[in-house]
Amino acid sequence: MGWMGPVVNGQAHEGWVVPLFADGAQGAGTTSTRGVLMARRPDDGPRDGDRVRLAYRDGGTAEGLxxxxTILRGDGIVHSHTSRQAASRWSTRRREWRPDAAVVGWAADRTCGWRGTCWTRVPPELADPAARRLAVTGPWADLDAADEHRVMTEWRRHIAGWQALEEVEQAAARQAAAARALDEAVRAAVAAGASEADIGRATGVTGRSATERWSARG
Structure with a gap:
């Protein structure tokens, strides 16, 4: 389950709970009857089963599995010159699944690459949230809502600063919108014959202050 955090400077700070494995790998947050879908970072190199296309400096290319x-081309030829490529990309990545039983813990994760401290998976009789030990019932590695909330508490603390900045941005936007609306209302009042003293009384400032503020804005 994903948790949408604040949006600051156009960047969303989204978080979610990811399952962890003994070799340091982590799941992508998607589960099915096949198990847990493994995460792949954009900068990960190709893995066995990926369909890869290599482009060489001389303009040649090689594509296959x-x-x-090495690359196994569609014509059955094994292309082993994979170390001098100028660029590489894959059109399709092989999806890797691992069994739920292999999950050893969970952590909060974020789009920026930050990851929280691990919560260890234990049998139900040893579960102790205060000691960061959690358990699941049944064959799946999905946490219940209460435990997921516990894991995401660390993420909420991590984004607290951005949350505050989002509130500042929103307040500033409201203030700017209110200022524009006031300017328009003042112009309309002046056009209708209101004096500077009238504007001052309506806005809670002196007539002189009203003149200084709005006469320069036309």
Missing amino acids: WSDG
Whole structure:
């Protein structure tokens, strides 16, 4: 389950709970009857089973399935010159799934790459949230709502600064909108014959202050 955080300077700070594995890998937050879908970072290199296209400096290309550092082309030829490519990309990545039983813990994760402290998976009789030990019931590795909330508490603390900035941005936007609306109302009142003293009384300032503020704005 994803948690949408504040949007500051056009950047969303989204977080979610990810399952962790003993070898340091983490899930992508998607589960099915096949197990847990493994996460792949954009800068990860190709893995066995990925369909890869290599482009060389001389203009040549090679495309096929990546297997142990080589490319298996569609014509059955093994292309092993994969170390001098100018660029590489894959059109399709092989989806890797692991069984729910292999999950050893959970952590809060964020789009920026930050990850919270691990919560360890234990049998139900050893569960102790105060000691960061959680358990699940049944065959799946999905936390219940209460435990997911506990894990995401660390994420909420992490984004507290951005949350405050979002509130500042929103307040500033409201203030700017109110100022524009006031300027328009003053112009309309002046056009209808209101004096500077009238404007001052309506806005809670002196007539002189009203003159200084709005006469320069036309």
